[in-house]
Amino acid sequence: MAAIRKVCVLGAGLMGAGIAQVAAQAGLEVKLRDIEDKFLEKGMAAVKQSLGRMVKKGKITQADTDTALSRIKCTNKLIEAVRDVDVVIEAIPEILSLKKETFKAIDNESPSHVIFASNTSGLSITEMASATKRADRFIGMHFMNPVPMMQLVEIVRGYSTSEETIKSIEELSVKMGKTPIVVSDTPGFATSRFIAVLMNEAIHAFAEGIASAEDIDKSMRLGMNHPMGPLELADFVGLDTLLYVMENLYREYSDPKYRPPLLLRQMVRAGHLGRKSGKGFYSYSA
Numbered sequence: 001m002a003a004i005r006k007v008c009v010l011g012a013g014l015m016g017a018g019i020a021q022v023a024a025q026a027g028l029e030v031k032l033r034d035i036e037d038k039f040l041e042k043g044m045a046a047v048k049q050s051l052g053r054m055v056k057k058g059k060i061t062q063a064d065t066d067t068a069l070s071r072i073k074c075t076n077k078l079i080e081a082v083r084d085v086d087v088v089i090e091a092i093p094e095i096l097s098l099k100k101e102t103f104k105a106i107d108n109e110s111p112s113h114v115i116f117a118s119n120t121s122g123l124s125i126t127e128m129a130s131a132t133k134r135a136d137r138f139i140g141m142h143f144m145n146p147v148p149m150m151q152l153v154e155i156v157r158g159y160s161t162s163e164e165t166i167k168s169i170e171e172l173s174v175k176m177g178k179t180p181i182v183v184s185d186t187p188g189f190a191t192s193r194f195i196a197v198l199m200n201e202a203i204h205a206f207a208e209g210i211a212s213a214e215d216i217d218k219s220m221r222l223g224m225n226h227p228m229g230p231l232e233l234a235d236f237v238g239l240d241t242l243l244y245v246m247e248n249l250y251r252e253y254s255d256p257k258y259r260p261p262l263l264l265r266q267m268v269r270a271g272h273l274g275r276k277s278g279k280g281f282y283s284y285s286a
C-alpha cells in the first residue's frame with residue numbers, strides 16, 4: 001500500500017480538531033469537515049489555541065504553526081471532504097446509526113484503496129464496516145483526549161479488517177507521533193471499558209452523596225495518583241459522549257455494572273455537558 005499523504009477528518013469537535021492538528025503537524029494534507037461553518041470555526045480556533053500554547057512553551061516555532069495551519073482545508077460538504085484522500089478518520093458524535101449513514105454515504109465516492117477509520121470510543125467497528133463495501137479496509141483509530149498531548153492510539157481490528165490495513169494505520173499513528181496498540185473489536189475496547197466504568201461509578205457515588213465533587217476527585221488524584229479526578233475527567237470528555245459510551249456498554253454486555261446513573265442522564269438533558277457547555281460537575285468560564 002502506498003504511503004498515506006492526505007487525510008479527511010469528519011467532525012471538527014473536541015477530537016476532530018485535535019486529530020486534524022496532529023495530522024497537519026505530521027506533514028499530512030488535511031480536509032476537515034463539519035456540518036456547519038460555525039463548528040469548523042470553533043474547531044480551527046481550538047487548533048490555533050493549542051498550537052499557540054506550544055509556541056509559548058518553545059516546543060514549536062511560529063513558522064511551524066503557520067505551515068501546519070496552511071495544511072488544513074475546511075469544508076461543510078461531505079463529498080468534497082472525502083475527494084482525493086487516502087484515509088478518512090471519522091470523529092462525529094458517538095451514535096452508531098449516524099456513523100453508519102455517514103460511512104455509507106461516502107463509500108461509493110471513495111476509491112477502493114481509501115481506508116475508513118472511526119475514532120469511536122467503543123461502538124462496533126464490525127457493524128460500521130458492514131455499512132460499506134470495504135470491510136477489509138475499515139478499522140478503529142481511537143485517539144485519546146486531548147489528542148495533541150496523549151501518546152496512545154488504540155487501533156481496533158474489526159471482524160474483517162485486513163493485516164495490511166492494520167499495518168498502514170500503525171504506520172500512520174507513528175507518523176502522527178503516537179504509540180499504537182492493537183485490540184479486538186469488543187464494546188468499549190480496552191481504554192473506554194476501563195475508564196468509563198470509573199467515571200460512571202464516581203457519578204453514582206456523587207449522586208448517592210458520599211462526598212463532594214471536589215473530594216471524590218481528590219480521592220483518585222491524591223490517593224491513586226491519577227492526573228485528573230473521575231468527575232473532572234467526565235466534564236473533560238463531555239457528559240453526552242460519556243452517556244453514549246455507557247449506554248453502549250450496558251446494551252452490549254447486559255451487565256448492570258455499566259448502568260448509566262440517572263444523574264448523568266438528567267445533566268445531559270439539561271444541557272450540562274461539562275467543559276464544552278461551560279457547566280457539568282464544575283463550572284467553567286469561556
Ligand SMILES: NC(=O)c1ccc[n+]([C@@H]2O[C@H](COP(=O)([O-])OP(=O)(O)OC[C@H]3O[C@@H](n4cnc5c(N)ncnc54)[C@H](O)[C@@H]3O)[C@@H](O)[C@H]2O)c1
Binds near residue numbers: 013015016094095142
Ligand atoms: N471526548 C472524548 O474524550 C473522546 C475521546 C476519544 C474518542 N471520542 C470519540 O470521538 C467522537 C467525537 O467525539 P467529540 O468528543 O469530538 O464530540 P464533539 O461533540 O466535541 O464533536 C462532534 C462534532 O461532530 C460534528 N458532526 C455531527 N454530525 C456530523 C456529520 N454528519 N459530519 C461531520 N461532523 C458532524 C458536530 O457538529 C461536532 O462538531 C465520538 O465518537 C467520541 O466517542 C471522544
